[in-house]
Amino acid sequence: MADESPTDLEFExxxxxxxxxxxxxxxxxxxxxxxxxxxxxxxGPLFLRTGVGAADLVWGLVVGNAxxxxxxxxxxxxxxxxxxxxxxxxxxxxxxxxxxxxYNLANGVMFCFLAGSMITVSATAAGxxxxxxxxxxxxxxxxxxxxxxxxxxxxxLIAVVAAAGYRxxxxxxxxxxxxxxxxxxxxxxxxxxxxGVTRIGDISEAATTRIWPGxxxxxxxxxxxxxHVCFFAWFCNLAMxxxxxDLSVFRFAKKSRYALASAAGMFVxxxxxxxxxxxxxxxxxxxxxxxxxxxxGPMADAACGxxxxxxxxxxxWTTANPTIYRAGLAFQAIVPRASRFKVTxxxxxxxxxxxxxxxxxMKLLGFVAFYGMVLMPMGAVIVADFWLLPRLGLQRWFxxxxxxxxxxxxAATWIATLAACAALVQWGGVELYxxxxxxxxxxLLLYVALSWVxxxxxxxxxxxxxxxxxxxxxxxxxxxxxxxx
Amino acid sequence: MTLRRxxxxxxxxxxxxxxWPALAYFHGALDLPxxxxxxxxxxxxxxxxxxxxxxxxx
Numbered sequence: 001m002a003d004e005s006p007t008d009l010e011f012e013x014x015x016x017x018x019x020x021x022x023x024x025x026x027x028x029x030x031x032x033x034x035x036x037x038x039x040x041x042x043x044g045p046l047f048l049r050t051g052v053g054a055a056d057l058v059w060g061l062v063v064g065n066a067x068x069x070x071x072x073x074x075x076x077x078x079x080x081x082x083x084x085x086x087x088x089x090x091x092x093x094x095x096x097x098x099x100x101x102x103y104n105l106a107n108g109v110m111f112c113f114l115a116g117s118m119i120t121v122s123a124t125a126a127g128x129x130x131x132x133x134x135x136x137x138x139x140x141x142x143x144x145x146x147x148x149x150x151x152x153x154x155x156x157l158i159a160v161v162a163a164a165g166y167r168x169x170x171x172x173x174x175x176x177x178x179x180x181x182x183x184x185x186x187x188x189x190x191x192x193x194x195x196g197v198t199r200i201g202d203i204s205e206a207a208t209t210r211i212w213p214g215x216x217x218x219x220x221x222x223x224x225x226x227x228h229v230c231f232f233a234w235f236c237n238l239a240m241x242x243x244x245x246d247l248s249v250f251r252f253a254k255k256s257r258y259a260l261a262s263a264a265g266m267f268v269x270x271x272x273x274x275x276x277x278x279x280x281x282x283x284x285x286x287x288x289x290x291x292x293x294x295x296x297g298p299m300a301d302a303a304c305g306x307x308x309x310x311x312x313x314x315x316x317w318t319t320a321n322p323t324i325y326r327a328g329l330a331f332q333a334i335v336p337r338a339s340r341f342k343v344t345x346x347x348x349x350x351x352x353x354x355x356x357x358x359x360x361x362m363k364l365l366g367f368v369a370f371y372g373m374v375l376m377p378m379g380a381v382i383v384a385d386f387w388l389l390p391r392l393g394l395q396r397w398f399x400x401x402x403x404x405x406x407x408x409x410x411a412a413t414w415i416a417t418l419a420a421c422a423a424l425v426q427w428g429g430v431e432l433y434x435x436x437x438x439x440x441x442x443x444l445l446l447y448v449a450l451s452w453v454x455x456x457x458x459x460x461x462x463x464x465x466x467x468x469x470x471x472x473x474x475x476x477x478x479x480x481x482x483x484x485x
Numbered sequence: 486m487t488l489r490r491x492x493x494x495x496x497x498x499x500x501x502x503x504x505w506p507a508l509a510y511f512h513g514a515l516d517l518p519x520x521x522x523x524x525x526x527x528x529x530x531x532x533x534x535x536x537x538x539x540x541x542x543x
Contacts, residue, residue, distance in 0.1 A: 175535050178500055179528065186507035190520065193511045305521025307503070307528045 011251075015084035021254045027261035030249070033177030035237075035269030036184060038121035038316030039114070041296035042364045043236075044277025048285075049137075049294070050224035050365075053214030054207040060226045061274065064233025065266035069259075071234070071241035072250075075379075077259035079386050080250035087247045088333060091378065094385050095410035096399035101334040102411075103378060108330035110239075110371045112347055115323040116354025119158060120361040122316030123151040125297030125309045135358035136293045138220060142356045151356050158317055159348020162324040163341045173318035180318075181268055183304060183311040188276030190303045194283045211282040218292060220362075222431070231433045232365065233270055238372030242440055243379035294362060324348045369432045376436050377417040380443035381410050388448050394455050402458065409450035417443040489538050496534035502527035 011020065047057060083090060091100050127134055132146030142148045161169055197206045217223045224232075240246045241262075250259055280299040284291055300308030328344030335343070354360055360367065389396050399407040421439040424430040430438070506523040509515035515523075 175532065175539075179503060179531050182500065182503045183524070183528075186504060186524065189507040189511050190517070198511070198513065304524050305518075307521065307524035310528060 011084075012086055013089055016251045020252065022252045023254060024258040024261050027249070027253060027258050028264050029174070029177070031262045031265030032181065032268050033174060034319070034322075035265030036177065036180050036273050036315065037269065037319035038118040038296070038312065039319070039361075039364060040184070040269055040273040041121055041277045041280075041300070041312060041315065042117065042294060042361050043368075044274040044279075045281030045294040045296075045299070046221070046362075046365050047224065047229070047274065048212065048278045048281050049218040049221040049292075050228070051215045051217040051221070052212060052224040052229060054204075054212040056214070056224070056226040057212050057229055057278075058207075058275075060229025061233050061271050063226075064230040065263075065270050067230070067234040068237055068241060068266050068270075069263045072246065072259040072262040073257065075383060076241050076244060076246050077250045077253060077256035079244070079382065080247045081253055081256040083247070083386070084251040085247065086251065087245050090244075090247055090382060093397040093400040094382065095407040096405045098406040099411050103375075103414075104330040104333045106374055107239075107245075108327045108334075108347065109350075110374060111323050111327035111330065112350040113354050113360060113367065114371065115158075115320040115327065115348075115351035116357075117361040117364055117367070118316045118320035118323065119151060119155045119352055119355030120358060121296050122158075122313050122320070123147070123154045123297075123355065124295045125300065125312035125316070126150050126154055128297045128301050128309055134293065134295050134298070135362075137362050139362070140357060140359040143358065148356060152352060154316075155348065155352025155355050158320050159324060159345055159352060161317075162321045162348055163328070163344035169318065169321045173321070176314050176318055180311055180315055181273075183307065184273045184276045187300065187303050187308070188272070188279050191276065191279035191283045194303070195279070195286060210286065211279055228431075228433055231437070232369065233266075235372045235433070235436050236270065236368045238436055239375040239379075241379075242383075242436075243372065243375040244382045245375070245379075247382070320351065324351055327351070366432060369436070373421055373432070373436045373439060374418065376440050377414045377443040378410070380417075380440045381413055381447045384444045384447045385410075385451075388444070389451055392448065392452065394448075394451050398451070398455060398458075407454075409447055409454045412450055413443050413447040416446055492534045492538035496531055496538055499527045499530035499534060503531065 011017070052060075085093070088100060088104070091103060124134060127147065127150050130146060130150055132150055133144045135143040135147060142151070192203060192206065195206055195210050197203055222228070250256070253259065277296070277299075280303055281294065283302070284299055296312050297309060300312045302308075304311065324347050325344060327347035327350075328340060331347055332338055332340050332343045385396055385398075395401055398404065399410075417439050420442055421435045424435050424438070425432050503524060506515055506520040506527075510517060510520045
């Protein structure tokens with residue numbers, strides 16, 4: 001099944017040559033389609049459950065999404081277009097081949113859980129047709145045999161297709177993208193009418209009084225302010241921008257300013273789609289205040305009928321598919337001899353089992369923040385290694401230059417930053433949504449400090465070793481000359 | 486070539502039709518069951534024609 005890979009012959013180990021570089025339109029399409037996903041239908045309603053007010057929500061999304069775009073533009077893309085390597089190849093140069101599998105494992109597991117929540121979303125739509133008992137907001141365990149059977153069926157289909165027919169689904173996803181965007185817009189427009197809005201001038205009044213009136217959060221939710229929304233919007237793709245996963249994407253960009261195309265994904269998917277999904281939930285609550293369950297399928301069905309259900313299934317499927325595929329790639333990097341088909345099936349099986357448990361999707365806001373936090377330190381390490389170390393007279397890509405299998409400062413920075421973030425959340429009173437910002441700055445400083453200590457010690461060892469060997473002084477001289485060159 | 490162009494025009498019309506029923510409903514010109522029927526029809530036509538209009542990529 002290796003020939004089904006979209007990355008074969010796509011410069012996995014070598015810099016992207018000028019002939020293969022792409023214009024800004026390629027990134028516009030990719031970001032606009034990737035960020036209208038099944039999970040948007042969960043995130044929008046979950047915002048409403050937090051009791052956030054209309055102004056806080058709208059301005060929080062505007063500022064947070066703008067910060068996300070700036071992160072891609074000013075942090076990710078400049079390195080991507082200078083080095084033009086995948087994240088994995090970059091990490092291998094930086095921290096050695098022994099640490100990369102650990103990163104891949106963490107990444108793969110997170111991808112599986114994310115795909116699991118997408119499978120849950122799709123299952124809520126399939127469940128409308130089969131009439132099964134749907135999970136409630138507070139359910140942790142599967143809600144019954146019908147839910148298990150539906151989720152297993154949906155998950156198995158997605159997993160098999162991801163393993164066997166990735167390219168066909170990728171083409172279908174590209175085809176479905178403009179249709180999904182317009183249906184999400186239709187969700188919002190129909191929802192507004194259902195809430196009694198008949199003129200555009202009435203939207204503001206309806207938003208502040210009927211849709212997002214603000215107030216106490218509902219059971220099991222944290223109270224969201226402007227800052228919560230802003231940081232959530234900024235950091236929900238933290239792994240991709242400040243975490244540097246999108247080095248793999250922007251290595252194909254002719255110019256780093258093409259990262260501005262990410263605004264299409266942010267302001268279509270993470271603004272319009274979230275608000276539309278939130279409006280659908282407000283309609284549900286207006287009809288039956290006691291019905292608080294967040295079930296994208298029934299909500300879409302009420303607004304747009306069968307087309308709405310198809311949209312939920314397609315949105316979940318087309319985004320779960322590449323997510324499972326990427327998880328398979330991450331796992332395969334750990335066990336290179338394993339068949340990509342089997343590894344992707346395994347990733348799909350893990351995602352399906354995760355999708356059985358509704359708690360994962362219902363706690364999606366927290367999970368997304370956690371996912372970003374786990375992968376974020378390595379992004380800071382890449383930034384510090386690329387920009388700061390050479391300016392301080394230290395060696396960039398130390399593992400590659402010295403032939404080291406594990407660059408300890410990178411590993412120590414990752415572990416220490418995660419430990420510090422966990423401590424801040426557990427005992428420092430810092431909420432999970434905010435902890436990644438101090439965490440990223442800490443990782444930056446820690447990596448520089450540890451590299452300084454490690455590289456000084458390593459140079460001292462090398463000098464002592466060479467000085468002790470026959471002809472040592474000449475070897476030291478040659479070594480210095482080659483490092484200057 | 487002509488057929489592909491025709492398919493492309495129909496597909497774009499179908500795509501536009503996924504939005505106008507919602508706008509018509511917002512202005513009170515269409516009821517919700519009719520909106521749902523139009524959306525389903527437009528969706529089927531969009532996928533059929535847009536897929537058929539891109540044979541070279543398959």
